[in-house]
Amino acid sequence: MTTTYVRATCPHDCPDTCALLVTVEDGVATEVKGDPDHPTTAGVLCTKVSRYTERTYHAERLLYPLRRIGAKGEGKFERISWDEALATIVARLKPIAARAPEAILPYSYCGTMGLVQGESMSARFFHRLGASLLDRTICATAGFTGYKYTIGATIGTDLEQFQNAKLILIWGGNPIASNLHFWTRAQEAKRNGAILIAIDPYRSLTAEKCQQHIALLPGTDAALALGMMHVLIAEDLLDHDYIANYTLGFEQLKARAAEWTPQRTADTCGIGVDEVLNLARLYGQMAKAGEPVAIRSNYGVQRVRGGGMSVRNIACLPALVGAWRHAAGGIQLSSSGSFPTDKAALQRPDLMPNQPRTINMTTIGDDLLRPASPEFGPQVEAVIVYNANPLAIAPDSSKVAAGFAREDLFTVVLEHFQTDSVDYADIVLPATTQLEHIDAHNAYGHLYMMANNAAIAPMGEAKANTEIFRLLAARMGMDDPCFKESDDELAAQAFRKDDTRAIHFDWDALKQKGWQKLNMPDAPFACGGFPTASGKCEFYSAQMAADGLDPLPGYTAPYESPASNPELAAKYPLAMISPPQRNFLNSTFVNVKSLRAAEGEPQLDIHPDDAAARGIKHGEMVRIFNDRGTFVAKARVTAKARPGLVVGLSVWWKKLASDGKNANEVTSQRLTDMGRAPTFYDTLVQVESASA
Numbered sequence: 001m002t003t004t005y006v007r008a009t010c011p012h013d014c015p016d017t018c019a020l021l022v023t024v025e026d027g028v029a030t031e032v033k034g035d036p037d038h039p040t041t042a043g044v045l046c047t048k049v050s051r052y053t054e055r056t057y058h059a060e061r062l063l064y065p066l067r068r069i070g071a072k073g074e075g076k077f078e079r080i081s082w083d084e085a086l087a088t089i090v091a092r093l094k095p096i097a098a099r100a101p102e103a104i105l106p107y108s109y110c111g112t113m114g115l116v117q118g119e120s121m122s123a124r125f126f127h128r129l130g131a132s133l134l135d136r137t138i139c140a141t142a143g144f145t146g147y148k149y150t151i152g153a154t155i156g157t158d159l160e161q162f163q164n165a166k167l168i169l170i171w172g173g174n175p176i177a178s179n180l181h182f183w184t185r186a187q188e189a190k191r192n193g194a195i196l197i198a199i200d201p202y203r204s205l206t207a208e209k210c211q212q213h214i215a216l217l218p219g220t221d222a223a224l225a226l227g228m229m230h231v232l233i234a235e236d237l238l239d240h241d242y243i244a245n246y247t248l249g250f251e252q253l254k255a256r257a258a259e260w261t262p263q264r265t266a267d268t269c270g271i272g273v274d275e276v277l278n279l280a281r282l283y284g285q286m287a288k289a290g291e292p293v294a295i296r297s298n299y300g301v302q303r304v305r306g307g308g309m310s311v312r313n314i315a316c317l318p319a320l321v322g323a324w325r326h327a328a329g330g331i332q333l334s335s336s337g338s339f340p341t342d343k344a345a346l347q348r349p350d351l352m353p354n355q356p357r358t359i360n361m362t363t364i365g366d367d368l369l370r371p372a373s374p375e376f377g378p379q380v381e382a383v384i385v386y387n388a389n390p391l392a393i394a395p396d397s398s399k400v401a402a403g404f405a406r407e408d409l410f411t412v413v414l415e416h417f418q419t420d421s422v423d424y425a426d427i428v429l430p431a432t433t434q435l436e437h438i439d440a441h442n443a444y445g446h447l448y449m450m451a452n453n454a455a456i457a458p459m460g461e462a463k464a465n466t467e468i469f470r471l472l473a474a475r476m477g478m479d480d481p482c483f484k485e486s487d488d489e490l491a492a493q494a495f496r497k498d499d500t501r502a503i504h505f506d507w508d509a510l511k512q513k514g515w516q517k518l519n520m521p522d523a524p525f526a527c528g529g530f531p532t533a534s535g536k537c538e539f540y541s542a543q544m545a546a547d548g549l550d551p552l553p554g555y556t557a558p559y560e561s562p563a564s565n566p567e568l569a570a571k572y573p574l575a576m577i578s579p580p581q582r583n584f585l586n587s588t589f590v591n592v593k594s595l596r597a598a599e600g601e602p603q604l605d606i607h608p609d610d611a612a613a614r615g616i617k618h619g620e621m622v623r624i625f626n627d628r629g630t631f632v633a634k635a636r637v638t639a640k641a642r643p644g645l646v647v648g649l650s651v652w653w654k655k656l657a658s659d660g661k662n663a664n665e666v667t668s669q670r671l672t673d674m675g676r677a678p679t680f681y682d683t684l685v686q687v688e689s690a691s692a
């Protein structure tokens with residue numbers, strides 16, 4: 001028997017981007033472990049990825065191209081050859097491309113975070129075609145926009161510093177589930193005497209393990225940050241020197257923050273005045289005493305109407321108290337902006353024949369149902385889905401299903417498994433997994449460039465995304481040499497070597513070693529140097545004013561909350577959030593039996609008072625509904641959900657739920673204040689016993 005160990009990278013949409021060691025015995029991957037030498041992975045993987053071989057060798061892997069033989073959504077297919085599959089696709093796309101290329105829409109997200117299997121050959125293909133561009137907003141663009149207005153780029157505190165912090169605010173994140181290798185460091189900080197505070201409407205796995213938990217109303221984080229600013233300024237818990245040298249607009253901010261008294265803040269956030277005061281004082285006093293105070297701001301705060309501003313306001317706090325002076329102070333939202341990723345080389349926007357329209361992936365439900373019009377342009381006639389599962393993850397799911405059910409729509413899905421989205425495909429193409437292809441990665445939670453080597457041969461007739469688009473490009477007659485580049489040639493273009501952060505980037509060397517840290521200072525903004533227009537942390541943003549936004553930190557209430565919409569709340573009084581289940585990764589892994597068994601079935605956490613008022617008992621099936629739709633789940637009566645809040649951990653495959661639906665049945669397509677992003681956690685519902 002020959003045994004080899006292959007250096008790989010976890011491709012999933014998670015900040016941790018772990019370095020993997022894959023054991024391969026006679027061509028079969030038998031074990032996937034965390035690389036003990038990689039500083040942030042440190043030999044530890046989450047349960048999901050430690051079971052990676054169970055997913056790769058799953059009996060239900062798609063191994064051959066398929067053609068639909070049943071109704072759309074029914075999921076009935078027959079096997080066809082690659083030749084027939086590609087010929088069918090090209091025969092459908094060619095006339096559309098000749099007439100109205102924007103009627104073709106790619107729909108993709110981060111099923112793999114790989115720079116090669118993500119958007120490289122696929123982007124070249126759609127650019128050359130002149131297809132509609134996809135606005136990839138489904139996750140993070142609200143917060144990224146707010147952060148960039150303030151800090152300039154998504155650059156922040158290095159993960160490898162958090163163990164040295166003395167106070168960590170875990171703001172809208174559940175790292176035990178979604179950012180495990182940060183949690184390891186936060187725990188180390190705690191052992192070294194740090195205080196951890198969770199700011200989260202729900203007592204998540206993480207909130208349970210922090211010394212303090214501030215359970216504010218969803219969507220009110222911007223107000224809490226303003227209230228903190230008020231106290232920091234009123235009690236002079238400021239770093240005047242840092243403010244004078246490295247920030248812009250303090251006087252205007254001071255006037256704005258004056259409006260946010262602790263009482264107003266507490267009323268808006270649904271928490272106690274003492275909670276506001278204590279949080280601000282602890283943060284300001286520890287910073288003033290020279291202790292490193294850090295914030296880990298995650299995605300939970302962004303999925304509401306004012307999500308962009310929430311992140312912006314939180315991102316102002318470290319500059320006020322001078323927390324950036326410490327490598328272990330400051331804030332991390334995402335590290336993605338640290339990477340000199342060469343998107344233009346990978347994706348070749350120069351191939352576009354003109355500037356096509358852009359369609360927002362968040363509003364795919366409405367957009368597939370939209371007829372041609374002068375404002376919208378041509379009706380969407382063909383959708384090519386890869387690295388995504390829109391039927392499960394996009395909001396207002398009944399609209400999404402109605403759109404994909406259109407008889408005249410031609411749908412192709414590249415997938416590993418027969419997901420909810422595959423059920424609507426005309427042609428299904430089997431894609432390789434991370435163990436079967438190569439890739440280069442950046443990360444959004446650490447600072448390492450990463451390489452993924454192929455550990456095993458493709459399963460069945462599966463092909464890598466890149467190869468599928470290479471074949472389609474050839475058949476569409478695209479003859480530019482860039483459509484012939486191999487995956488290695490693509491990976492070699494992943495990072496700009498002229499940038500000092502990646503100056504030593506060499507793909508062959510990276511493949512050998514597996515990972516390489518960016519060349520970055522430990523404390524990125526210790527002496528200012530913010531990548532904004534002014535070079536300062538912008539409390540006042542002229543760019544925001546130019547973009548038609550409030551140039552100062554402000555607060556916008558959710559679209560759907562008892563305070564902002566009492567009429568709607570009279571019908572639907574409960575706020576619903578649907579953050580990730582620990583053992584799923586968005587909708588990935590839901591079909592892996594051992595992981596699904598760990599999560600049981602779709603559940604809804606509801607406070608005992610709200611349950612009692614509705615005669616709902618622990619363990620009974622409930623119906624969750626609003627004007628957009630209905631789904632069922634098993635009630636878990638628990639004080640983990642604050643009164644007025646229900647929590648349906650997600651994202652379930654619809655077809656694996658008893659009613660064939662999931663939480664996105666009730667979420668809306670409304671967009672955030674900035675970044676054109678979804679408002680998944682800005683949803684009012686009513687709940688009733690399903691047996692009633």
Ligand SMILES: Nc1nc2c(c(=O)[nH]1)N[C@H]1C(S)=C(S)[C@@H](COP(=O)(O)OP(=O)(O)OC[C@H]3O[C@@H](n4cnc5c(=O)[nH]c(N)nc54)[C@H](O)[C@@H]3O)O[C@H]1N2
Pocket residue numbers: 013014015139171172173174175177178179199200201202204217218219220221298299300301302304577579580581582583584585586587650651681
């Ligand atoms: N295991 C696992 N890990 C994952 C994922 C997964 O599905 N499963 N998904 C990955 C992806 S794509 C992403 S974007 C990240 C997301 O992971 P996180 O950044 O952790 O974000 P969420 O899970 O959306 O929400 C985290 C917490 O925010 C809380 N929250 C909800 N609304 C609000 C609010 O208005 N204010 C505040 N302060 N908190 C609120 C929720 O209760 C939840 O506990 O995780 C990644 N990692």
Ligand SMILES: Nc1nc2c(c(=O)[nH]1)N[C@H]1C(S)=C(S)[C@@H](COP(=O)(O)OP(=O)(O)OC[C@H]3O[C@@H](n4cnc5c(=O)[nH]c(N)nc54)[C@H](O)[C@@H]3O)O[C@H]1N2
Pocket residue numbers: 013108109110111112117138139299386387388389390392393394414415416417419431432433434465578579580585586587588650651663664667680
């Ligand atoms: N209600 C609710 N909805 C949510 C969220 C929530 O918290 N609540 N979270 C939102 C967030 S943060 C995000 S990021 C989105 C995520 O939405 P998506 O990016 O659509 O993520 P997944 O649901 O994991 O689907 C990814 C699919 O890509 C496939 N895939 C993986 N690798 C490859 C590959 O190499 N080739 C091909 N062809 N396919 C591959 C996987 O098998 C999987 O089915 O969901 C959003 N939806």
Ligand SMILES: [Mo]
Pocket residue numbers: 013138139140
């Ligand atoms: Mo995400």
